[in-house]
Amino acid sequence: MTDHINTESEEIARSLQHLEGPLLPVLHSIQDRFGYIPSESVAVVAGVLNLSRAEVHGVISFYHDFRQQPCGRRVVSICRAEACQAVGGAALAEHARHSLGIDFEETSTDRSVSLRSVYCLGLCACGPALCIDDQLHGRVSCAAFDALMSE
Amino acid sequence: MTALPADVEMIRNGSRGLYWLEPLLEVETDSGRLGFGPVTSADVPSIFTADGFDEQHQKCVGPVDELPWLANQQRFTMARCGIIEPLSLDQYRHHGGFAGLANARSMSPRQIVDCVTDSGLRGRGGAAFPTGIKWRTVLESAGDTKYVVCNADEGDSGTFADRMLMECDPFVVIEGMLIGALAVGASRGYIYCRSEYPQAIDTLNQAIALAARAGYLQDFELEVRRAAGSYICGEETAMLESLEGNRGMVRYRPPLPAVEGLFGKPTLVNNVVSLAAVPEILAQGGASYKALGCARSRGTLTLQLAGNIRRGGLIEIPFGASLRTILTDFGGGTRSGRPIKAVQAGGPLGAYIPPEQFDTALDYEAFQAIGAMLGHGGLVVFDDTADLGQMARFAMHFCAEESCGKCTPCRIGAVRAVEVIDRIHENQDARGNRILLKDLCQTMIDGSLCALGGMAPAPVLSIMEHFPEEL
Ligand SMILES: Cc1cc2nc3c(=O)[nH]c(=O)nc-3n(C[C@H](O)[C@H](O)[C@H](O)COP(=O)(O)O)c2cc1C
Numbered sequence: 355m356t357d358h359i360n361t362e363s364e365e366i367a368r369s370l371q372h373l374e375g376p377l378l379p380v381l382h383s384i385q386d387r388f389g390y391i392p393s394e395s396v397a398v399v400a401g402v403l404n405l406s407r408a409e410v411h412g413v414i415s416f417y418h419d420f421r422q423q424p425c426g427r428r429v430v431s432i433c434r435a436e437a438c439q440a441v442g443g444a445a446l447a448e449h450a451r452h453s454l455g456i457d458f459e460e461t462s463t464d465r466s467v468s469l470r471s472v473y474c475l476g477l478c479a480c481g482p483a484l485c486i487d488d489q490l491h492g493r494v495s496c497a498a499f500d501a502l503m504s505e
Numbered sequence: 506m507t508a509l510p511a512d513v514e515m516i517r518n519g520s521r522g523l524y525w526l527e528p529l530l531e532v533e534t535d536s537g538r539l540g541f542g543p544v545t546s547a548d549v550p551s552i553f554t555a556d557g558f559d560e561q562h563q564k565c566v567g568p569v570d571e572l573p574w575l576a577n578q579q580r581f582t583m584a585r586c587g588i589i590e591p592l593s594l595d596q597y598r599h600h601g602g603f604a605g606l607a608n609a610r611s612m613s614p615r616q617i618v619d620c621v622t623d624s625g626l627r628g629r630g631g632a633a634f635p636t637g638i639k640w641r642t643v644l645e646s647a648g649d650t651k652y653v654v655c656n657a658d659e660g661d662s663g664t665f666a667d668r669m670l671m672e673c674d675p676f677v678v679i680e681g682m683l684i685g686a687l688a689v690g691a692s693r694g695y696i697y698c699r700s701e702y703p704q705a706i707d708t709l710n711q712a713i714a715l716a717a718r719a720g721y722l723q724d725f726e727l728e729v730r731r732a733a734g735s736y737i738c739g740e741e742t743a744m745l746e747s748l749e750g751n752r753g754m755v756r757y758r759p760p761l762p763a764v765e766g767l768f769g770k771p772t773l774v775n776n777v778v779s780l781a782a783v784p785e786i787l788a789q790g791g792a793s794y795k796a797l798g799c800a801r802s803r804g805t806l807t808l809q810l811a812g813n814i815r816r817g818g819l820i821e822i823p824f825g826a827s828l829r830t831i832l833t834d835f836g837g838g839t840r841s842g843r844p845i846k847a848v849q850a851g852g853p854l855g856a857y858i859p860p861e862q863f864d865t866a867l868d869y870e871a872f873q874a875i876g877a878m879l880g881h882g883g884l885v886v887f888d889d890t891a892d893l894g895q896m897a898r899f900a901m902h903f904c905a906e907e908s909c910g911k912c913t914p915c916r917i918g919a920v921r922a923v924e925v926i927d928r929i930h931e932n933q934d935a936r937g938n939r940i941l942l943k944d945l946c947q948t949m950i951d952g953s954l955c956a957l958g959g960m961a962p963a964p965v966l967s968i969m970e971h972f973p974e975e976l
Pocket residue numbers: 627628629630631632633634636656657658659660661736737738739740741742774775776777779780955956957
């Protein structure tokens with residue numbers, strides 16, 4: 355496991371090394387590949403890009419997008435920003451927590467689902483909005499949420 | 506998928522910004538486009554009949570261009586959105602695309618900058634800084650390499666104009682950057698796009714490939730960079746740090762990015778909407794843009810009407826109309842049917858505006874005069890059930906979450922403000938804590954390094970002033 359993470363992380367880092375400021379593109383690619391940024395990747399990326407591990411770690415921890423743990427098979431990202439709050443976003447968020455039985459920024463123990471907060475999906479005229487994996491949904495009532503989750 | 510009759514050609518155009526009427530289906534007729542909306546897939550078979558389509562259908566809204574909601578707009582920057590296929594270079598050219606670039610190519614850099622200055626265009630990303638002055642600074646800064654960076658981080662709640670442009674008319678963003686590059690002498694460009702917009706990133710990447718194949722990018726290397734979910738990275742110096750591969754920490758200034766920006770090189774940073782306005786300004790000349798608008802706010806404003814509103818979407822009109830016109834004539838009141846309690850303008854750092862101030866003109870300075878801000882043009886409407894005390898808490902909570910941590914007033918101040926607001930809500934020495942909160946807000950305003958800490962107090966103070974019963 356560790357071996358293939360090391361090898362693939364190195365391949366990814368080398369393939370993007372030529373970019374100006376390659377660190378974010380490299381981290382995104384690693385996360386796209388593994389679903390998170392494995393701790394083994396940090397040393398590999400640091401080595402290829404000639405950075406210290408602390409620098410790489412500092413960048414990973416700064417950005418909300420980068421995860422250091424695997425996430426669930428489905429990632430539900432609910433907009434918690436103002437325009438969605440104006441049309442019942444908070445109630446939807448509460449409903450999601452209860453019905454999934456997990457809090458925001460958590461993954462269910464069976465790893466079937468992760469719940470994330472996002473701040474605006476650009477669907478602010480059609481709130482409350484959420485995103486399941488890469489699929490956007492607008493005007494999501496609690497009933498519509500249940501229907502989406504049972505799909 | 507419902508099968509369409511065989512002789513119907515289906516085209517996926519972008520959004521016109523009529524979100525209240527979407528999904529919108531338009532049928533091209535001799536007398537213009539006939540609209541049907543909002544349609545579901547179940548409606549489709551009944552819209553299309555054996556010998557055409559059903560004009561009497563209950564979802565038919567008539568000719569789309571004649572809907573008052575659109576007819577009362579003046580689309581300048583967003584003219585092609587929803588009209589053309591986003592990735593068709595032919596349609597882009599057919600609808601006036603690349604005319605501005607052609608003009609720019611026959612002009613000197615100085616003349617291009619003068620044209621932008623003459624237009625009166627000010628930055629649409631939030632700060633409303635005169636675009637021409639910024640362009641001149643980059644032009645006059647010496648550097649072996651210069652950059653153009655398009656700020657597509659669009660983090661403000663209630664905004665989607667950048668997203669619409671990138672998804673519905675991506676070539677206009679590229680053309681704006683090409684003209685910027687000609688004007689300041691830049692050879693490389695980046696579009697820093699928030700990761701919450703995967704479709705915009707995908708569309709831009711395809712558009713760049715098409716533009717390159719058509720020979721438009723011979724002297725300019727252009728790349729899209731995916732951001733990573735940090736609000737502060739919309740602030741231009743934090744964005745440059747992020748592009749360089751660092752934590753998104755705000756930089757001290759001077760130096761200005763125009764002088765020492767990305768990798769220390771002179772860098773032109775503009776918002777998507779600012780850049781997208783440029784091609785048409787170069788096509789028509791600065792004066793025609795300047796003829797629109799009021800006072801020092803020239804040209805058109807791309808408003809985004811959002812939140813609890815019946816007819817939300819993208820409204821482009823000249824500056825100067827009143828906020829009330831937008832809420833009533835365009836918006837049609839709240840979606841819930843209840844009275845409007847407040848409108849938050851300009852994103853999470855903007856003030857909450859009470860109904861008494863709805864006659865304020867949509868103009869940068871008029872908004873400033875009431876302690877509010879137009880910013881990127883987002884208007885978020887709340888009805889009378891909204892708990893503004895909670896919204897004030899949210900504003901500070903958001904600031905605390907998103908602070909880059911470089912300056913103390915923002916990093917610590919926002920955390921303390923949440924605690925003080927909680928104490929007020931729990932009625933612990935409410936009077937004393939209100940005084941403390943105002944004092945804390947003033948410290949953040951005076952002492953923060955950037956506008957995140959400097960303006961996060963605005964929503965809080967506006968709620969304290971206009972809705973004292975809530976905070
Ligand atoms: C906290 C913060 C967030 C910002 N977010 C954005 C953003 O998402 N998009 C944007 O274009 N400008 C944003 N800005 C403004 C930029 O710093 C900068 O003024 C702008 O990109 C310049 O382009 P313009 O002159 O075309 O508006 C933000 C500023 C601050 C302080």
